[in-house]
Amino acid sequence: MVQASVYWFGLGAVALVVAGIATVIAGALRGRLRSPLYNVPALFSTIAGLGYGVMALVELGLVPAFIDDPQVLLAVPQYVSWLLTAALITYYLGMLANADMESRLAGVGASVLMVVAGFVAVLTGSPVKWGAFVLSVAFFVGVLYIFLRTYNQSMVENSTGSRGLFETLRDLTVSLWLLYPVVFVLGPFGIGVLASVDYHFLNVFLDIASRGGFVGVILMRQYELRTFLPEDVSASPN
């Protein structure tokens, strides 16, 4: 019998890959496919979708189990996906905020360490688990600081419209990322309130909402993208 998690993974894979494809099509229609404003969202959405595709395959037993614990085995593609997508989202927000490269890399580093620490918490048992979790939360706080202060201060010279788009994506990311630690604590790697299938359902749900929603906002307001970078303004098709 196929596990319910497979459906959720399949749903997440389809939704996020479709979101990535839609972004590629939108960028191609506007002749902006080579712009990071389009290809970065397409990339992290597709990566997230592929991650869930891999997880579906793992759940179906189509991928060789190189780790004995099936939950940890599923966590590998999950955290790899999160590692890449969180880094790309952080970089993309820094790009929209017109932040300097140092701030962007700091954000990317914090998000990477946040995911890595979370993955350590998955791999280890108490009390290291909770130490790694606290460390992950600490890096998450650092990411929040970069989002809410560093990137925000870089938006001073931007127009109100472009600033609004950044703030929408930032708020979406911050509010939904706040729930990942909650799910972790309540999930199988935490206190075990959530069953495994519910834990994966919530992760898929949050990924679709945060990654897919992120791409959806960009597609809805892509005309605002041309106000972010001067080269995009001058090259923007009318």
Add this chain to the structure above:
Amino acid sequence: MSQASGIKRGHRRKLGLGALVIVALVVVAAINTYARTVGSLDPEAQSELLSGLATIVIAVVATVFLIIAVTGRETVMALTILSERAREREEGDAAVDVDTEGREMGELYESYEAVRNALQERIRESEDKSEQLRAAASDYSDTMELVGQGDLSQRLDEDVEDPVMAQLAGDFNDMMDQLEAAIADLYAFTEDVSQASQLLAQQTAQSMEASMRIREVAQDITEDGQMAETFQQFEQFEDLDIDLQHPDEIEDGELGIELDETVGSIEDLSDRMDRIDEISEFISDVANETNMLALNAGIEASKVDDDSAEGFQVVADEVKSLAEETEDSANEIESSTEDIRSGTREALESVLRQQAELLSTLSEQVEDLSDSSEDLQQTLSRLHLSQERDPEADAESEPNRPAAE
């Protein structure tokens, strides 16, 4: 912008409050469901129920966060972007793009674009009207400049679209009609004054001539041996229609009548000066009305937009300038009239003084002539009596006359 920020803050506050209520209701419902059913379930089912309820709560919270982050901001963003576009429009960039591109607030953007197009149309109409007003004001300025140079036949074009300008032109033309009529009357009175002055000069010259002849006659009479010439002078007085045999009737004689006519002419001239005064006052009144016209134009200029105000102000300045010139002209006329009146008064006093001196001289000289005439008659009488008493002496002396001759 402050109004848009207020709307945004209020919208976010309502969204946050609604989200909090939804999350609270879901949590309460989950707790209620778990509390009601947990007693009848085995431990495994209790765990699944708790997991399911926690999942639902987290999913609801995630959904609410998503709605708040995306939909809430997206809604107020439309207001924000519209406010930004409006501010850019206010700063003069009429080409601000309001492309909707299928956005949720597309209809609002399309409405905004319609408003923008309507505003652009209004701006074009306003610019056209302003240009027409500027052209009309330029024509008015040229016309008033010609009027200021003395061409009182010039009139402003009342056939303009702007009712205020048309009213201004009508008032100005009425004022010019009155001013032109007043100037024509002034010219006519000036002509009369000129004729009266010529007549006065002519009559004064005749009086002076008569006076000189009388002085010459008086001098001739006082000299001896000039009797024949004296009588010839008397005959010349007859040419002047002066009756010397009746000195008491001199004032009723022709010379007195001519002097009275001269005085009458001077008094008539004074009356005409009074009329000129009245005309000057009338011109001053017209100048005051012109000033009021300029003031009205200035007030109208303050009521309209800047471009139109420029045209009104030009007209107001021209009208004010014309009023000042008219006032100056009226003052000059009044000053000239005062000079003429002063000169006339002096001429009248001079003529009256000459008339009195002439009559006094005539009276004295006529008395002298009367005395001389009596002496002459007595001499002739004595000669006549001596001829009657001694005719023989005359006869004796007659034969000697040839010898004597």
